[in-house]
Amino acid sequence: MQSKGEVWVWAEQRAGRLMPVSLELLGKAKELAGSLGTRLVGTLVGDQMDSLAQELIDYGMEKVYLIESQRLKLYQSEAYARLLAELVRQHQPEIFLLGATAIGMDLAPRVAAKLNTGLTAHCADLYLEEIAGKKKLIAAVPGWGGSILVKIVCPVANPQMATVRSGVFERPPKSSGNKGEIVKVSTQLRDEDFRAETVEIVETKPTGILLEEAEIVVGGGWGFQSVGGFKLAEELAEVLGGTTAGTRPAVDAGWVREDRMIGSSGKTVAPKLFVSAGASGAMHFTTGFLKSKVIVAIEQNAKAPIFDVADLGIVGDLGKILPLLIEELKKFGPGQSA
Amino acid sequence: MPLEIFVCVKQTPHPEHFSKISLDPATGSIQRAGIPSVMNPLDKNAVEEALRIREKFSGKVTAISMGPPQAKEVLEEAYAMGVDEGVLLCDSTFAGADTLATAYTLAQAIQKLGRFDLILCGNESIDGATGQVGPQLAEFLGIPHITYVTRLEFQGEREALATREIEYGYLKVKFRLPAAVTVLKSINQYRLPTVMDIMQAAGKEVKTWNCEETGGEKTCLGLEGSPTRVAGLVALQTKRKREILKGSEEEIARMAVKRLHEYGVI
Numbered sequence: 105m106q107s108k109g110e111v112w113v114w115a116e117q118r119a120g121r122l123m124p125v126s127l128e129l130l131g132k133a134k135e136l137a138g139s140l141g142t143r144l145v146g147t148l149v150g151d152q153m154d155s156l157a158q159e160l161i162d163y164g165m166e167k168v169y170l171i172e173s174q175r176l177k178l179y180q181s182e183a184y185a186r187l188l189a190e191l192v193r194q195h196q197p198e199i200f201l202l203g204a205t206a207i208g209m210d211l212a213p214r215v216a217a218k219l220n221t222g223l224t225a226h227c228a229d230l231y232l233e234e235i236a237g238k239k240k241l242i243a244a245v246p247g248w249g250g251s252i253l254v255k256i257v258c259p260v261a262n263p264q265m266a267t268v269r270s271g272v273f274e275r276p277p278k279s280s281g282n283k284g285e286i287v288k289v290s291t292q293l294r295d296e297d298f299r300a301e302t303v304e305i306v307e308t309k310p311t312g313i314l315l316e317e318a319e320i321v322v323g324g325g326w327g328f329q330s331v332g333g334f335k336l337a338e339e340l341a342e343v344l345g346g347t348t349a350g351t352r353p354a355v356d357a358g359w360v361r362e363d364r365m366i367g368s369s370g371k372t373v374a375p376k377l378f379v380s381a382g383a384s385g386a387m388h389f390t391t392g393f394l395k396s397k398v399i400v401a402i403e404q405n406a407k408a409p410i411f412d413v414a415d416l417g418i419v420g421d422l423g424k425i426l427p428l429l430i431e432e433l434k435k436f437g438p439g440q441s442a
Numbered sequence: 443m444p445l446e447i448f449v450c451v452k453q454t455p456h457p458e459h460f461s462k463i464s465l466d467p468a469t470g471s472i473q474r475a476g477i478p479s480v481m482n483p484l485d486k487n488a489v490e491e492a493l494r495i496r497e498k499f500s501g502k503v504t505a506i507s508m509g510p511p512q513a514k515e516v517l518e519e520a521y522a523m524g525v526d527e528g529v530l531l532c533d534s535t536f537a538g539a540d541t542l543a544t545a546y547t548l549a550q551a552i553q554k555l556g557r558f559d560l561i562l563c564g565n566e567s568i569d570g571a572t573g574q575v576g577p578q579l580a581e582f583l584g585i586p587h588i589t590y591v592t593r594l595e596f597q598g599e600r601e602a603l604a605t606r607e608i609e610y611g612y613l614k615v616k617f618r619l620p621a622a623v624t625v626l627k628s629i630n631q632y633r634l635p636t637v638m639d640i641m642q643a644a645g646k647e648v649k650t651w652n653c654e655e656t657g658g659e660k661t662c663l664g665l666e667g668s669p670t671r672v673a674g675l676v677a678l679q680t681k682r683k684r685e686i687l688k689g690s691e692e693e694i695a696r697m698a699v700k701r702l703h704e705y706g707v708i
Contacts, residue, residue, distance in 0.1 A: 118608070179613065182586050206608045210589040213574035217542060217581035222669030225541075225572035235673065242673060248472060249464030251678040261669040300586035300604075300617035307611035320707070326457045344708060352568050353457035355627065356483040362626055363607075369571040377707040384461030387678070388571055398705045399682060400698070406686075408461050415683040416701055418694055428695035436699050438708045 109198030109262065110145045111137040114188065114211070115160055115168075116203055117150045118179075119305060124270055125203030127163050131276035132230055132268075133201055134164045139232050140198065140239060143167060147191060149184050151177040154286070161284030164276055170288045175298070178305055179207050181214065183297035189218035191289060197263045199241050201230070204267035212267050222258030223265040226368040228391045230266060235259060241266065246368050246387030250409040253387070271316070271372030271395075313347040315364055319376045320346025323366045323393065326353040327382020327404060327422055334359035336426040337381060343433040346377070351389045354382075366392035382422050385410025402426070445501030445599065445619070447492045448552050450563040450575065451485040451520055453513040457568060470672030471538070472569070481516040484564025486523070487625050490632035491594065492562050493524050499599050502526045504555065508536055508547055514648045521643035522635035528646070529555065533653040538665030541574035546667060548575070549582035550658035551651060558583070559600070561622035565590055573624070580622035587622040588615050592629050 113133045115126040130146070137144040146165040148156055150172065157168040171187050192200060192215070202212045204226055216223035224243035232239045235257060241264040244253040258264040315321065322344065324337040334348065337359075341348045350360030351367060366373060367389040378396035383389055384405060390413050393399065401414035404421060411417040418425055455463055456478040464473045481489075492503045505520035507513050508531040517528030531551050539547065552558050561580065566573035573589065580587030592612070593605035604615045607626060635643070653663060661667060685701075687694045702708045 181588070181615075185581075206590050206606075209573050210577060210587075213541065213572075213577040214581050214587065216574075217545065217578040220542070220669070222540065222542065223574060224670060225574055233673070244676065247465050247470070247675060248460075251680060252465060253676045253678055254465065254470050255673040255676055256670050257673040258670050300588055300615050300621060302613045302615050304614040305608075305611065306614070307608075310610050326460075329458075351457075352571070353460075356457070356568070358627075362628060363609075367571075369566055369573065377702065377705075386460045386463075394678075394680065398702075398707045400702075405461060411684060411686065413678075413680050413682055415685065415705070416698060417684065417686040418698060419686060420691060420694065424691050425695065428691055429698060432695045432699045433708075436703075 108142050109196055110143045111140065112145050112147060112197040112200045112263065114200070114202045114208070115146045115148050115156070116205060116208060117148060117153060117156055119307065122156055122159060123203055123205055124275065125205060125268070127275045128270065128273040129201050129203055129268055130160065130163050130165060132273045134276060136199060136230065136232060136241070142198065145169065145197065147171065147188060149176055149187065157286045161282050162278050162280055164282060165284055167285045167287065170286060171291050172288065173291050173293060175293055178302040180298060180302055181210055181300055183293060184211055185214040185218060186297060187291060189215050192219060192263060200263040200265045202265070202267050204269040208267055212265060216265050219263070221261040221263060221265055223267070224256040225267050227266050227268045228253055228272060228368070230268065240264065246391045248386065251387060251390065251412050269368070269372050271374065315347060315349055315371055316373060318347045318373070320344045321349050321373055321375045321393070322346055322379045322381060323349045323351065323383065324354050324359065324381050325351040325383025325389065326357070328354065328359060329357065330421070331423045336422060336430070339430050340379065340381070340426060343430050343437055344377070345438050349373070351383050368392065380410055380414070381426065383410055384408040385413060445495065445499055445559045446557045447495060447501055447503045447560045447562065448558055449485070449488050449492045449503060449505045449520070449525065450548060450561065450579070451489065451505050451507045451516050452482045452567050453479045453507065453509050453516045454482045454567055454569045456480050465675060467675060470675055479512070479515065481519050482564050482567045484566065484625065484627060486632040487627055487629055488562040488564050489520055489523050489525060490630045491625055494630065495560065495596070498596065504529060506548060506551060507531070508544060517648045518643050521646045522639045523633060528648040530648050530650045531656050532650050535653040535660065536664045538668060539663065540668035540670045541572055541578055542669060543663055543667035545575050545578035546582055546658060546662045547656060548579050551656045552583065554657050559619045563622070563624045565624040565626050576622055576624035583622065585620045585622055586617055587624070588617060589624045591623050591625045594623065594629070
């Protein structure tokens with residue numbers, strides 16, 4: 105018998121606003137629920153969230169569980185995890201998706217461990233496939249050795265859980281005519297839910313060009329080691345009127361700030377122009393910019409997989425090619441004609 | 443009471459060699475034979491933080507890793523940085539573990555090693571990059587966890603305030619020990635061992651435990667204990683032009699700028 109377990113999404117609210125990734129997930133989850141012939145259900149944890157629940161319904165959620173308390177207004181890791189795990193045990197959804205924000209990535213693994221189920225992080229795609237006669241969630245994650253995705257499945261344990269970063273799926277259309285049910289869950293908090301207690305949230309205004317909104321991004325990798333740092337990447341970004349970002353190794357080398365990391369565990373961007381320089385093209389990096397309009401790759405190793413995902417490839421030494429490119433752009437770059 | 447601090451460390455491929463890593467088409471497991479390894483960079487920050495806390499109060503720092511025999515190298519590196527003990531969990535039964543089975547195994551070993559006050563981990567590894575093991579380990583140990591930590595301020599020996607990053611901002615989290623904390627790079631600048639440190643570390647023994655010594659339910663270990671499975675590989679379809687520019691470096695630079703104009707992106 106085909107199980108009728110629902111498809112669930114944890115919708116994240118922060119300071120009373122829905123995180124964009126929650127709505128993006130909702131669109132994909134709706135598709136999955138449709139193929140499974142089941143309902144799409146949202147869960148919200150926080151305080152006084154009626155309007156947010158309605159917003160989720162406007163975006164296509166059929167039912168929303170509200171876990172509300174004044175003490176849950178800010179993210180409380182243990183309380184959120186326990187209450188969500190209990191709700192899951194009670195209703196046995198088939199699939200449970202969460203946004204891979206810095207908070208979602210804290211919550212999802214703890215919930216999965218409580219439920220002894222599988223969790224796949226930073227998925228690049230989600231779809232259903234028949235496995236042993238049952239439609240199962242395929243969570244595709246970046247692999248190694250070229251542009252390869254690894255299909256991860258959770259064949260036995262339920263729910264099948266996955267996290268997805270912002271920018272991977274598209275936000276569905278909004279409609280004020282949707283009907284949905286809002287259910288308030290009776291919530292009992294315990295002292296041990298607050299062994300680690302969030303006491304304050306500080307939201308800062310980002311400075312400079314927002315990476316997610318930049319039209320031109322120069323993403324640098326480990327290859328900049330050969331030129332002693334990231335100066336040439338910054339110069340190139342400046343002359344292009346864009347901003348810099350980097351791979352995990354570039355962040356670890358201290359050249360780029362952690363919040364400007366591109367890739368499956370960093371940010372996903374889709375600028376007009378993405379220039380990858382000094383990166384071999386591991387999928388963990390490339391998934392972060394595959395939706396860019398034009399991709400340029402500059403890399404020493406002619407066989408590097410980065411060239412498979414680029415429109416324009418330059419094989420060469422960063423120390424030689426970048427100064428020439430910068431000089432050329434100064435003469436014939438943005439605002440100039442070729 | 444001296445603090446018992448555990449740091450989880452992982453051996454990962456050297457980032458310079460990422461392009462040489464491939465996947466076994468049958469199992470989807472990582473093929474990294476012959477590829478140089480390093481200690482996962484964020485784990486070095488975790489070791490550093492543990493050492494600083496030990497220096498401030500007093501206590502013992504144990505570095506623990508699960509991996510193949512050569513993962514002993516990262517524990518030797520941890521010795522060179524200054525940890526008091528290195529433990530390697532090494533058994534073919536552990537192979538194929540996903541994050542849940544990895545966290546379970548680490549939890550078994552830590553509980554068996556005795557009292558624990560603080561568990562420190564890098565927020566995520568450079569290779570798998572899931573960031574899931576820290577929180578899952580905390581769940582198995584029954585202690586709270588805080589991730590994405592960029593600052594730890596102790597108020598006395600058993601109480602602390604963590605600053606944890608969120609997108610465009612941070613949270614302040616108050617907690618008491620025991621707890622698990624996963625750290626980001628900006629929490630500290632880790633020390634680089636001297637030649638003398640490395641030579642002294644070479645003489646120290648890494649405690650190696652197999653699955654019997656580690657303990658736990660066999661069905662919760664390795665591939666068998668992993669709820670997730672690799673269902674295959676799929677090539678990513680991209681519709682890119684894949685033009686490689688040819689010529690002298692000067693010609694390439696000129697042509698590249700010309701193309702960017704043609705594409706209408708500059």
